[in-house]
Amino acid sequence: MDSRIGKLYPTTKFMITLLVVIISIFTPGYVLQYIMFPAFLIISLMAGTTKQFLNAFFKSIFIIILFIFAMQVFIITNEDQTPIWGFIHFSQAGLATSLSMTSKITAIASAIMTFFETTKVKDITYALEYAGTPRKVTFLISSTIQLIPQMSSLSKTITDAQKSRGIETEGGLMTRIKAFVPMLGPLVLSSIQQTEERVLALESRAFSAKGKKTSIYVLHKTGLDIVLEVLSVILLMGYVVWRVM
């Protein structure tokens, strides 16, 4: 995230992402969309986030793509299907549909994933706040992000507490499932209970004070940001004109 791409202003990255999403949706065919995957792979290589990018892609998007292909080509009934075995058949039309569907998914997912991998949440909330989003909204975003590691450590504490009272939490799949359910109750309840204390903590920091808020963390737009933003607006306008004409 400390790379050159990571240091771009969030809005810049968001505009580029949006541009890619729009172009991917409205361009027919699938070649351009599939090119987006290696393109963003190169971008994440430059940003130093290749590992996360590939990891996230193959763990989620790739599985969805495979599933779509399997369903569309072999299972869903189409007019041009040629039977293979039982309910499995091959369909050319299904192949075409899945190509156009998966290519769009690949392109959009690559763009959005790269955006979030190269942008700190802190930067996003800063940019949102700077653009005039109320503090309550940005609080919601950043506290949710902070909540995840906090919840997992809380669940660890609960598991440890239960373990020390003799509940088996390790072992086979069934033992683990059995141990998981009784952990949920305390986890949810204590999280709810914590909100009261959280309110007090925030109130003592003048959370509900009226008036303009400031930020000790700052981000500046550089020349590169402005060039890229202008460029993506021009590209978008050019694209719209080209598609409509």
Next chain:
Amino acid sequence: MAEIILKNVNYQYPLEEKEVVCDFTYCFEQGKVYGLIGENESGKTTLCNIIRGFIPELYRGKLEGEILINGRKISSYDSGELASIVGYSFQNPFVQISGVKDNVYEEIAYGMENIGVPREQMIKRVDELVKMFHLEELVDKNPYELSGGQKQRVALASMIALDPEVVIMDEPTSQLDPKSTEDIFEIVNILKKQGKTIILIEHKIDLVAEYCDSILLMHQGELVMHGDAKDVLTDPKVLEYGGQLPQIVLYFLKQGKLKGNEIPLTVKEAVEKILKEAQR
């Protein structure tokens, strides 16, 4: 300035039948350090919540009586305004983290961001606080990953950052080792010199004796004893109400030679006294 007046304050938590604070009348003057002592469940924290305005704003229940801060009714302040007048640090350090900042430096600045302090001023103030609370090594850490004592120090610093006129500290040293405890009391001294009113709930009675000007002793929701530290903490009646007396005082009381204010409160005073007598 910064005067808190409570008149016949009664409070009952929702769904409870007993009054947690009953008929509390007191006037906190500016620039003094008040030690609020008493056994558990004697209403100390509830009282602080009342002074801070969390009762009745966040907790419902029945609140009677009058609370004036700087001559203005507490209900006429809005909550954001009150945060920069009355600072409150809680008993439990684990819940005092805002949960939106990923490092201690920004965590300390969070309150100031909310009231709109300009950035340069914020940086200056945070740097000051980091030095004052010895947080240099923690500034880049995630507030969630700190130990209890570290969190407590960060929480105190973040509260002081708003520069409140009244500072309420609810057992600020409950998680701290002796060295950090001393540090906190040093900060109490610094704040006192800045003319702030400090209300301190604390069970470490020897430190209370050393640093507090006035003592309020609560018992079952009532203010049973109050006055100068010297008067209250040498009175054996404190023990009847479930309070505690400094070790030194207990010693001299048992010895029975000295009475009332003559009894030294701290080790330092005791040593001076004994040396003086020896010289005679």
